[in-house]
Amino acid sequence: MDFSFSDEQTLLQDSIEKFIQNDYAFDARQRVVREEQGFSSDNWRTFAELGWLGVPFPEADGGFGGTAIESMIMSEQFGKGLVVEPFLATVVLAGGALKIGGSASQKEKYLAGVMDGSLQGALAYAEPQGRFNLADLTTTASPEGDGYVINGYKAVVMNGPSADFLVVSCRTGGGQRDADGVSLFVLPADTEGVARRDYPTVDAFRASEVTLENVRVGSDALIGEEGKGLAILEQVVDEAILAVGAEAVGCMEVLYKTTVEYCKTREQFGQPIGKFQVLQHRMVDMFMEHEQAKSLMYMAAMRLDEGYGPEAQKAVSAFKVQVGKSGRFVGQNAVQLHGGMGMTEELNVGHYFKRLTMIDTLFGNVDFHLKRFGSL
């Protein structure tokens, strides 16, 4: 039993931490957010140059062969900096689907570009009626010639506006919510028939509603086997939950520490408000919530590394439940203890609060994962 990081893992953590300290202070981040595309291409190039974009991919595919632990380490640091560059969408989600199920030629065509920073991706999996059920699909892909024609609508596609390629979940068979008959396709985002409506999200990311109308793709666009895409999708999403949950753990750490520092200096009634026991105990509760989430994060990462299956899924859902609950508690109380200042856009606190709250919704909220945890 060993909870320490290897030297390489520590180096990775340090390099991202340093980047955030030097180049991603809150005001710099806010300038990035206001840019047209919602993130900085310069930063993205830096990520590529430092090798971060290749960390999760196997060495055989040109990556660094990182495990779930590396993914966790990186995401936790990104969370501390509220990084909006689309690591999750491009590398973990779209790249992840190809990593798990992609053919050699698909990997060659897309993964190389993901790793060198030249290609952005997005995973279009959610649909308006489906809530968090990955199998609930009305988008269809019907065979035509030696390929498929895709018709349907995809909701809140993260990084949709910048994506060069899309991974789309479609129904190729079965009923609307059947586990069988789900297929994944990878296609260039400018394929004819793909239309987007772009918008910012409340936590300063960018997303799109995507309409697919008679989109024709070749059979080489199919990821893995026809009708067997749900297994790939579930694994991608579980790996993404680890990443986004680790982000949340990073957010929580910043928030409880920032709140403690603020309460030490903010004076009311002739003394620092941190002297009041009611506030001290609230901050202790925030500290404990962060630790509890962190413990379950380690659990989820280690279970994923032991092999993907029900044990890993259960650990991931447990982690997501804790992240949802802890994230709300820490986020809301950080705003509360900062008083009026916590309500301002000027202070970073509210931005962490927004991200934490949105993370609860991403890939299924507390209620959803409590049920999933119980069913596994």
Next chain:
Amino acid sequence: MDMRFTEDDLAFQAEVRSFIDRHWPADVRLARATVPAHGLDRPAEEQAWFDALVARGWSVPNWPLEHGGTDWTPTQRFIWDRETVRAETPQMSVFGVTMLGPILCRWGSVDQQEKFLPPIREARVQWCQGYSEPGAGSDLASLKTTARLDGDHYTVDGEKTWTSGAHVADWMFCLARTSSTNKPQEGISFLLIDMRSPGVEVHPIEILGGQHSVNSVRLDGVRVPVAHRVGEENQGWTYAKALLSHERTGVARVATSGVQLNRVREIAEGQEPSTDGLWQDAGFQRRYRELEIELIGLEMLELRILADLEAGQVPGPESSILKIKGTEIGQRINELMVEALGYYALPYPDELLIDNEGPVGHDHALAALKGWLFSRAWSIYGGSNEVQKNIIARRALGL
């Protein structure tokens, strides 16, 4: 990062399990599980377990080897604790083995070690802890019991309270004031008092949960030989404080809570008042799963701290969370168990335990009720959870 035990640890775990199977077999386990947990009686099968521990040299694993302990690693000790709790074996007296033993091993004189350690190790003696007083609970350092030096004896006067097991104890380790000139913490001495000494009077305090387990103890001119003072005069607070930090992981009650959560499930699955069993009830499921997840988180925290200890590091401030979270989760599990009993959360026929007729309702009902009532004490004793939060605020957050 890897949460798996090493091959050696797994082999040790197997050895422990087979030892338990041999000396605390399943039928004994089952019979004892329906009896409330805090009984201070010692039936024959419990004595047999203690005898087996002594014979195997495993009765005081937390002591140094030269005093009859073991050289187990922190992980081995963790495995031992977890397996014995899961099998619901009787536990050696916490007062003698966990609290006093390590203090005597470190600060006791050779005479004291020779006289007091073997009976504890062999489970032949009962100790109780004389710390709390009517006016000194969370603020223990304000204690008023005095020990006046008179030749080669102290004369001890005062009152101790909440003294668990005083009515069956042979000895008490006791904090008493030997000086009041400096800070309150600096005038306290650590004394070992024979409970049969003239002037010792034990009065039972009935508490929720019903067992006679705690007492108030009057000390009226009790003579204590100077030879029964541990360490230096006025340094008792230091020893007592070190004692409090001896056990870091046990306080989380993770294994106990796991056993109890399983019991909640057994009870819920057995309740079929209609076609919708309680186990299938969405509201119940939700609360059960929430507890299950929180318990996993706590267990991971415990393992994180264990890994620190294993690496020879002092655990960080997160270890203070264990007591708070552990007791809160435990209390909620007990609460859920009582709710799962439905109407059979009402009958409380204590006397049936004595005439062997068995409990009313579910097999575990009475134990569950008593356990639930007593569980309210968990967040009070050993430094109330509010005091624990003060400690975290100061040490971990610098407030």
